[in-house]
Amino acid sequence: MFSGTERDDVGSKNFGSHDLQSSVMLALSHYNSSASPLLPHFTTDSVRKAEAAVAVEGLQKGNFTSVQPTTSGIIVVILSMTLGIISNIVALFILANAYSSQRRRSKATFLLFATSLVVTDFIGHVIPGALVLRLYLHGGVRQEDFNSSDGMCQFLGGSMVFFGLCPLFMGCAMAAERCLGVTKPLLHSSLVTKTRSKICLSVIWLAALCVALLPGFQLGSYSYQDPGTWCFIKVLSDTEEVDVAFVVLFSGLGLTSLAVALLCNTISGLTLVFARLRRKPGSHRSAKSHDIEMMVQLVGIMVTSCICWSPLLIFGLMSVIRSYTGSIGEDIYNYKTLMVTGVRLATWNQILDPWVYILLRRTVLRKIYLIAKCQVGPRGNILGRWEPTSFPSSEKKEVDQV
Structure with a gap:
């Protein structure tokens, strides 16, 4: 019979995905369950291998991708x-x-x-x-x-x-x-x-x-x-x-x-x-x-x-x-x-x-500086050396444009 280890090897060799192995087993199960009850149930190794080969080949010819775009x-x-x-x-x-x-x-x-x-x-x-x-x-x-x-x-x-x-x-x-x-x-x-x-x-x-x-x-x-x-x-x-x-x-x-x-x-x-x-x-x-x-x-x-x-x-x-x-x-x-x-x-x-x-931008940075200065204070902190003139330009027009 087609042992569990052999089935895993086949799935890993062809696709390398556990999900695909499950798909192959599901296809085989559906094939056996949908067969006519009047037909004899074959259990020989050759028939099982043939069924597995057909299922794998069918999946290989499909449009299977590892991750379908959603x-x-x-x-x-x-x-x-x-x-x-x-x-x-x-x-x-x-x-x-x-x-x-x-x-x-x-x-x-x-x-x-x-x-x-x-x-x-x-x-x-x-x-x-x-x-x-x-x-x-x-x-x-x-x-x-x-x-x-x-x-x-x-x-x-x-x-x-x-x-x-x-x-x-x-x-x-x-x-x-x-x-x-x-x-x-x-x-x-x-x-x-x-x-x-x-x-x-x-x-x-x-x-x-x-x-x-x-x-x-x-x-x-x-x-x-x-x-x-x-x-x-x-x-x-x-x-x-x-x-x-x-x-x-x-x-x-x-x-x-x-x-x-x-x-x-x-x-x-x-x-x-x-x-x-x-x-x-x-x-x-x-x-x-x-x-x-x-x-x-x-x-x-x-x-x-x-x-x-x-x-x-x-x-x-x-x-x-x-x-x-x-x-x-x-x-x-x-x-x-x-x-x-x-x-x-x-x-x-x-x-x-x-x-x-x-x-x-400069205007945004100036606002951030003023907020930080109000929170920290000008004394006892390095911000005290960064005066407000560091951020606004000498001309207000240039600030607004930049």
Whole structure:
């Protein structure tokens, strides 16, 4: 007879899922119970094996996927796309208005990078989101077609890599530019110009595009991912050396950008704090409010990027290494869940980034400062050295516009 152990081996070999084994047993039970009572009940090993083979083959030819797209998933995609579009449009309007009226070079350079980041986030939210929504509406891709590489999968996977690296590169460049401006203002004024800033942005977009196009030169590959509604770098099945190298390159660039941004922002923040602490209490020297505003926004961008992108970058590295070495085994379904969680968090980066510029503006920061000062008091606390003039600009009109 077909023993329990043998049945488990067959189910694990073909699908690796306990639910699928239950489906096979249910099909066999239904087959036996629906048979005509006038027919003899065969119990030979050959007949039982034939029944099992027919049931498994029927399930293999179906449209079985490990996780079927649901109506709730479609609603979540639509709501996240709507929220992301509205957030990016509002932030883009604020930044564009501030950039057009800004005369200070350091602030103008920061706003140029910030506006480019929001535009990139907006496009990167709409294009991949529309493709994912289309796949959801069509019920996703069948599991047996996950390793296929059609044109849509190539474009969607490349878009996710391109629009994933661009914000990380831009955040790193903005942190480096501010670090130079805070620590070496004279050198910054001579090196950083509007033309060079635009060249830097072009290099960032070109570098991200080159990485995204590597699978077109057989240096890596894209494949559909569970639940068959999105494409990304192949990390979990049939991985080769080029796939491992591609994931290492993508994750390495992303994590390096986050680390550099963290280092630069830490240096800039400490420099500003120490400069404030060295000031004499009776000094009425005008504070550099724009430096404080830009630093707070950069810290917000960095924290958001770390929270949203680190899981996907780390999970991708873990998955491809274990898959390539053949040690992933039955943990493949746990890693699929981790990858889905990681890409959902990464999607929220494009939704949360605009709110950094919407909420962490100078006028909002001034209100937060005044509330904190009323609660803590000016004496016996470090806030006493951060005077109200640190946050409002010298002209009220500039505050309202920024």
